[in-house]
Amino acid sequence: MQEVEKVLGHEEVVKHLKNAAAMDKVSHSYIFAGEKGSGKKLLAKLFAMTLQCEKHGDEPCLQCSSCKKAMNRNHPDIIYISHEKPNSIGIEDIREQLISDVSIKPYTGPYKIYIVDEAEKMTVQAQNALLKTIEEPPAYAVILLLVNNGSTLLPTIASRCVTLNFKPVRDEVIKKYLMEELHVPDYQAEVSVAFAQGNVGKAKQIATAEDFTEMMDAAFRILKRGQDMEVYEMVDAIKLLSEQKHTIYEYLDLYLVWFRDVLMFKATRQIDGLVFRQEYNDIKSRADRSSYEGLEKIIRAIETAKARLQANVNFDLTMELLFLTIREN
Known part of the structure; x- marks a missing residue:
């Protein structure tokens, strides 16, 4: 079974999501905002796994059948929205994979979770179509919209979501991770950290x-x-x-x-x-x-x-x- 990567930094975001899961106060829609490589996708995956986990803790147990399915990306109630066109997510993509699907109850888990990566690529029509679901979601639906920094979604959507901002991770945290976990030599780790400016994905890519x-x-x-x-x-x-x-x-x-x-x-x-x-x-x-x-x-x-x-x-x-x-x- 594959291991899930460690989340570096983003303590406030992690704390918020853990509390939501532990106290059963999960919102129906979230915006994860941060630059490419900042860890949004990893945290979205871990949050989805936590919510579906059979142990119902504040983080995924990684042992139950739900966690195992989610790690291999074949959990029927964690849906990753895909799109044909590289630069836009059209109304059909959203309709087929999310809007028409959300009325079907979850197959195995307590929730049905939709992860929309690069959500800023949704056309205005796609966003307007999604708005109704965000305004009146079924009790079991959770929609995670992942956007790059400074990207704008329609105000009507943004105002109905909980927005979590992914800030740059501290240099020393990234350097320690590169050297201890990835065994990158000191000098190379230092250059990678300077180069990445708080972006873990970027530091890792260049260091390795x-x-x-x-x-x-x-x-x-x-x-x-x-x-x-x-x-x-x-x-x-x-x-x-x-x-x-x-x-x-x-x-x-x-x-x-x-x-x-x-x-x-x-x-x-x-x-x-x-x-x-x-x-x-x-x-x-x-x-x-x-x-x-x-x-x-x-x-x-x-x-x-x-x-x-x-x-x-x-x-x-x-x-x-x-x-x-x-x-x-």
């Missing part, structure tokens, strides 16, 4: 990447050779990298941490606080060449590039502007 060192070397090579390359060559190089294995956001996050190191070194001249300590020589020479203002401009430009790419602005143009800023400052 087989080509971790290669990825860093490739990303930094573009920065270091920036003086000898044309801007379009730099854009082509990063494009090639981000098409191979890791996403462009991972490379941009590496640059962000690297330039924060440069800024930190410029201010303190100390090597201790640096994430990329083994990059000391390059960080020092960059710190000597750039002004405080220039470095702050670069850091802002990386954040802007990430936001532009998320808003589907042209890749080449976005990266060109970024590398120009890096070069000019």
Whole structure:
């Protein structure tokens, strides 16, 4: 039988859900809000398992037949809503899998639980169709809407749900987990934590990447050779990298941490606080060449590039502007 992963951080959310289960005060609809990789799906699964568990405790026993079914994702009363189109959850998806299903009583458990991941992708029509069920749910129904940070559901839906916000997890908690549970070396754990900014999923993904060192070397090579390359060559190089294995956001996050190191070194001249300590020589020479203002401009430009790419602005143009800023400052 597979083990369920540990939940790191999110103490307030966990406490709220445990109390609801223990005191039998479960709401009919919840919104779990947090960025991708923050642990929403894991907690939704564990909460659903707890509610269906035959021991009726404040957490799943992992031993009963209900828990075993839920762990293998074949519990008939825990329904994960799927959708054909990658970028939208349409009215048909919601109607077929949730609205027309919710009137059928649970097969085995006390509840019927619906988990809608990326619920912000529901079309307005789908949300309006769901509204009636959320307003007048059967006594046994629990709907969990998982949304990415800052995503907006219709106010009519949001106002009828209990919203639980998933905040960034503390760095030391993530670092301890990476080193003790996943046996990631100290330095790699530190880089991963700086890179992830409180997001456990992100830290884990980067810490356990087989080509971790290669990825860093490739990303930094573009920065270091920036003086000898044309801007379009730099854009082509990063494009090639981000098409191979890791996403462009991972490379941009590496640059962000690297330039924060440069800024930190410029201010303190100390090597201790640096994430990329083994990059000391390059960080020092960059710190000597750039002004405080220039470095702050670069850091802002990386954040802007990430936001532009998320808003589907042209890749080449976005990266060109970024590398120009890096070069000019």
